[in-house]
Amino acid sequence: MIACDFEYYAPSSIAEALGTYQTMLGKGKSPVYYAGGTEIITMARAGRLRTGAVIDIKGIPECGVFSFVGGQLVIGAAVTAGQACEANAFPLLSAVARRIADHTCRNRITIGGGVCGSLPYREMALPFLLGDGIAVVAGPGGTRLEPLHRLLTGGATLSPGDLLVQLITDESVLSLPHYAVRRVRNSGDSVGYPLVSVAAVKRPDGVKVAISGLCTFAFRSDEIDRCLADTGTPLATRVEHAVSLVPGPVVTDLTGSSVYRKYVFKQVLSDIMTELEEVGA
Incomplete structure (x- = not known):
């Protein structure tokens, strides 16, 4: 109770x-x-x-929007993960949502809660980070647009009373080849808290990744993306270097140690790169 x-x-x-x-x-x-x-x-x-x-906030029309406007996909903060999966307009978002919750929970978890909740994982944010997502935030000073990555990594903040209204993603990212991997400590508990959760897309200039579980925040790193795009370097070397570029301390908690998380991350990154680099090769 x-x-x-x-x-x-x-x-x-x-x-x-x-x-x-x-x-x-x-x-x-x-x-x-x-x-x-x-x-x-x-x-x-x-x-x-x-x-x-x-x-x-479910009765606020802007928070329930799920539509295309001017070449952009606009998703309201009160839209559920289940609704996003059913519509499947953003296939990578659907793939991530299916991995973090069962069907019943997906019909309760909202996009806004999954992106800006108090839990550090914020896995629902990963597809939006890869799409250079923009957050529509309403507050006492009016409505403003914030790059999502700044909200998640401390470049911008949600002040007390601020309301996340919508997330906006460019339509061009929706059809990109993509991949999502989620690893938990107990393989039988598919919806437990993640050791590592990684989403990726393949753009013309290389594979881009967004990561949750490693640090106390979800992130995407231009340095990691550039490292992974250097196809003249052996994959194992790129993966090892990418781990050194993680933009914060790697977490140690009851789910797993920092050493174990790095080990799992290397495996996941290798699998993703092998899968996506073969696409269109």
Whole structure:
């Protein structure tokens, strides 16, 4: 059970959601935005989250959008992973979503929660990072566009009260050859927390990868991409160098040590490169 009382609000517009947040914040209610609720409910039951106000964004039209506009795919933050898989407009997103949750959970987990939730893995962000995704963020100062990679790696932040409304991806990335690999400690637990999760696409200038599980944040690295694109260098050497270019300390936790994570990452990267470099060769 959830051991705290809270007020529930269901705004029908971005302005109403932002206003409700600020009002509840002023009353000391520690408000939270809610869409699928999987993470909020889990944390509240574990006593790791206490809130006096829940603001449900599912009724906001902009947060439920899933459409093509001017050569771009626009996906609202309240769209579920299940809806994304069913539409399959972004095949790499579908592939990643199917690996992180079973069918029941995919119908609850939202794109916004998967990208900007409090868990560090944020695997749902990987396809958007590879598509140079743009986040539409609404806040007290108005609506702004932020490159997603800056939000995830600290170049930009979501301030208290900011609402992730949509994610925008260029249509050109949707049809690229792609590959997604997810490794967990217990091979029988396919939806457990990942040791390493990697998504990749093949562009004309080489294979690009986005990575979760290694560090305390999901990331894509131009340096790693350039390293992997150097096909004049043996693959084993490129993979070894790529590991040295990871932009932060590799995590050690109950799931696995940093040494083991690096070992698994090398295996995954080798498999991805072997698979995608053969495409169109």
